[in-house]
Amino acid sequence: MTAQVNYKWATLGTGVIANELAQALEAMGSKLYSVANRTYDKGLAFAQKYGIEKVYQEIDEVFEDPEVDIIYISTPHNTHITYLRKALAAGKHVLCEKSITLNSQELEEAIQLAEENKVVLAEAMTIFHMPIYRGLAEIVQSGKLGQLKMIQMNFGSYKDYDMTNRFFNKKLAGGALLDIGVYALSFVRWFMSETPTQVVSQVKLAPTGVDEQVGILLSNDAGEMATIALTLHAKQPKRGTIAYDKGYIELYEYPRGQKAVITYTEDGSQEIIEAGETARALSYEVEDMEKAVAGHENTMHLAYTRDVMAIMTKLRQDWGLIYPEEE
Incomplete structure (x- = not known):
């Protein structure tokens, strides 16, 4: 440490x-x-x-x-x-x-x-601390993949259709966006060079009034786009795909990812990138937090947290989804 x-x-x-x-x-x-x-x-x-x-x-x-x-x-x-x-x-x-x-x-x-x-x-936010993301950021910044064009995100959980559990409970701030969507949006923000400025969506509300299923389309002033598909009642692979003009990156189980595959557009060749360990996810967060508290290095990415929260706040305003504490 x-x-x-x-x-x-x-x-x-x-x-x-x-x-x-x-x-x-x-x-x-x-x-x-x-x-x-x-x-x-x-x-x-x-x-x-x-x-x-x-x-x-x-x-x-x-x-x-x-x-x-x-x-x-x-x-x-x-x-x-x-x-x-x-x-x-x-x-x-x-x-x-x-x-x-x-x-x-x-x-x-x-x-x-x-x-x-x-x-x-x-x-x-685990994504900001897993070593795989820092490794990929270095590759992206090297320019070898070219310009970012499109990010595609999936996160689907199968939760029992029980309106009393926390996932569907409005009194416990339930819903897909705050529970799993925050991961997908943090992933998008990590790879986008600028914060999204255009955000549109479709939502299916559960009987309790929280968001059960969501589709989100985002873009920024750099011309980068992202699509996100979330659901709380259907299993989906936790998959992220980041497409550049010279290749694309794929990550599965991305919140605590440790492996990515890069496929190069020109010849179809692939490169496997591995860094960190899924099992150590909380340790990486603790280590980064202690470095920040000690004043050595602040890699907590509060600015990204701020951007993601602004997007989630706008989305819920668009849907008219208000939690009891906000009334």
């Missing part, structure tokens, strides 16, 4: 991602310092599982703990801004699970708070 300081991490939430965070820190020779959870008993069980020394009786105690350096927030989307306000105002660095907020207005408020309190705020 580049950072020399042994930062004390707290997890706010005890779900799947919190477990992965605990495991990632252990693999790096460290461990979570503390756990905060809405239900104390769940927090206690989580702490016992990973040998965590501190569990808070009340969730807000994590913000007041002077020992905590970085808080990882992995609660439902609609709770993020409440916890971000408290954490950032208390001078804590924050790595927040995607989607970082519900909309751009909330994100701008959080960014301002981070700036005022001189702390690092970042979204835990």
Whole structure:
């Protein structure tokens, strides 16, 4: 690990991602310092599982703990801004699970708070930290693939058609866009040379009123275009294709990708690019966050997070999809 300081991490939430965070820190020779959870008993069980020394009786105690350096927030989307306000105002660095907020207005408020309190705020967007993407960026910047023309993205999950689960629950900010679309849009933003300026879409709403299936077409002033297909009730390959005039890149399982194939237009020859390990996805995020906190290097890409949130905010405005917290 580049950072020399042994930062004390707290997890706010005890779900799947919190477990992965605990495991990632252990693999790096460290461990979570503390756990905060809405239900104390769940927090206690989580702490016992990973040998965590501190569990808070009340969730807000994590913000007041002077020992905590970085808080990882992995609660439902609609709770993020409440916890971000408290954490950032208390001078804590924050790595927040995607989607970082519900909309751009909330994100701008959080960014301002981070700036005022001189702390690092970042979204835990795996794509920005997997080594394969940095390797591909170097290839793209070399010019060997020519100019970007078109990006095609697919992400389909099969979720049981249960309107009470979080994916379809409007009260938990459900829907395809904030849950899986954020990955596809972050991928597009990573490879586009400029932010998209034209965004149009089609949406199929679930009975609860959240977006169940979405088609998105984006373009920017450089003439680069992207198409995105999302669904929560049909399996699709998690596939990204980036087409340049001299070749195209293909990635499967792209949120935590470790392998890409480049096919060259002129002769059809292929090049396989491999970098990083899918299993280490959370470790890469932790390492980059600690470098940013230490002031060594900030590769958290908050500007990209901002662009993606602006697109998602516009799309939901177009659809008339408003969450209870936004009313």
